[in-house]
Amino acid sequence: MPGVIMKDLIKRYGDVTAVEGLSLQVKPGELVSLLGPSGCGKTTTLRLVAGFLKPEAGEIWVGDRCLSSPTTVVPPERRRMAMIFQNYALWPHMTLAKNVAYGLRFKKGISTADRARRVKKILKLVQLDGLESRYPGELSGGQQQRVAVARSLVVEPEILLLDEPLSNLDANLREEMRFEIRRLHEAFGITTLYVTHDQGEAMVISDRIAVLHKGRVVQVGTAEELFQQPRTRFVAEFIGKTNLVDGVAAEPGVVARGSLRLRVASADLTPGAPVAVSIRPHEIQLVGDPEARALGENGENRLRGMVQRVSYLGDAVDYQVQLDGSDVILRVAAPPSLRFNPGEAVGLAVARAACIPLTEGGE
Numbered sequence: 431m432p433g434v435i436m437k438d439l440i441k442r443y444g445d446v447t448a449v450e451g452l453s454l455q456v457k458p459g460e461l462v463s464l465l466g467p468s469g470c471g472k473t474t475t476l477r478l479v480a481g482f483l484k485p486e487a488g489e490i491w492v493g494d495r496c497l498s499s500p501t502t503v504v505p506p507e508r509r510r511m512a513m514i515f516q517n518y519a520l521w522p523h524m525t526l527a528k529n530v531a532y533g534l535r536f537k538k539g540i541s542t543a544d545r546a547r548r549v550k551k552i553l554k555l556v557q558l559d560g561l562e563s564r565y566p567g568e569l570s571g572g573q574q575q576r577v578a579v580a581r582s583l584v585v586e587p588e589i590l591l592l593d594e595p596l597s598n599l600d601a602n603l604r605e606e607m608r609f610e611i612r613r614l615h616e617a618f619g620i621t622t623l624y625v626t627h628d629q630g631e632a633m634v635i636s637d638r639i640a641v642l643h644k645g646r647v648v649q650v651g652t653a654e655e656l657f658q659q660p661r662t663r664f665v666a667e668f669i670g671k672t673n674l675v676d677g678v679a680a681e682p683g684v685v686a687r688g689s690l691r692l693r694v695a696s697a698d699l700t701p702g703a704p705v706a707v708s709i710r711p712h713e714i715q716l717v718g719d720p721e722a723r724a725l726g727e728n729g730e731n732r733l734r735g736m737v738q739r740v741s742y743l744g745d746a747v748d749y750q751v752q753l754d755g756s757d758v759i760l761r762v763a764a765p766p767s768l769r770f771n772p773g774e775a776v777g778l779a780v781a782r783a784a785c786i787p788l789t790e791g792g793e
Contacts, residue, residue, distance in 0.1 A: 431621050432493030432588055433458040434479060439488035441474050448474040450645035452488070461615050461622040462650075463632035466642035467668070472625045475642070476591055479623060480513055481506040492589060507536075512582035513591040516598065518574050520566040520581075527553070527562035529577055533585040552584045555617065556610075572603045579611070583618060590622040596631060608634040629669055633657075641665050657710075663788050666708040673709040673760045674788075678702055685787060690756045693731055694785040706788040711763040713784035716749065716770070717777045731785065733778040735760070737770050751776060
């Protein structure tokens with residue numbers, strides 16, 4: 431199974447640059463999600479890989495074949511790829527079985543019996559066996575999504591492309607289908623590019639995630655790497671919830687904002703340089719103020735503040751706490767068993783390792 435290499439891709443629509451110098455390597459058999467907000471270039475990138483668009487600059491390679499460059503573009507039908515669209519694009523007048531078998535009609539050397547065998551096998555794998563004679567209008571949203579997946583997999587593509595395939599499903603079904611797509615990827619091992627704006631979706635299904643911003647890949651890594659070690663302000667804010675404290679590097683390993691001093695995870699900071707510190711809400715320990723003097727051991731930052739707002743979320747309570755002597759307000763996620771009220775003084779402790787300095791660009 432070949433991988434995909436994108437080198438310095440540029441794609442413009444008039445005066446608008448949708449993809450700007452994008453480079454990314456997808457390893458053979460890997461599932462990589464292109465994650466980012468609307469307008470970041472992720473769908474344009476997928477369409478460049480599919481061959482629907484021609485780049486102004488850069489190249490796309492699959493294995494040892496150059497499929498796209500400014501001078502030549504191999505057409506989609508010769509790329510050995512399959513694509514699943516947001517609206518599934520099923521034929522309404524064809525049964526489920528005929529929809530799945532459609533692509534096999536264009537593959538040489540496949541007999542009618544072999545075609546039927548392949549369709550039966552793939553329908554069993556996507557848990558649709560027994561529904562062969564139904565039409566798309568008689569299927570649920572989740573079943574239609576499975577038909578689209580089966581139709582793409584039955585032709586045995588080298589590369590599978592998915593463009594926000596779960597966006598039309600309700601929340602519960604979308605969550606269920608995340609695991610289904612991951613299961614099918616593990617079963618087939620096809621090199622896959624998956625476009626989504628849903629970070630939870632990307633974190634569940636992906637081997638790695640490429641975060642896009644303004645047409646560029648700003649960070650690539652596993653879900654855990656992106657969450658625990660974001661490099662930029664944009665990635666820290668886009669992957670999960672976080673507090674961002676803007677300051678300047680003071681002495682080694684310390685970021686200052688007025689009278690506030692935060693010991694951070696890295697000591698390799700340029701004195702006087704602007705630094706944003708990312709602190710995840712669940713990494714902050716919250717205690718009643720009388721207990722605050724016991725905090726600050728084992729490399730923790732010891733802080734005091736006052737509760738401004740309390741929001742009950744079921745499995746957690748979301749607090750907004752303004753730090754004493756500072757304009758900084760921190761969001762804190764605490765268990766429901768721990769309850770404080772607005773106006774109540776509290777103590778906070780944050781481990782040095784949980785204070786991640788962001789020094790790569792401002793976005």
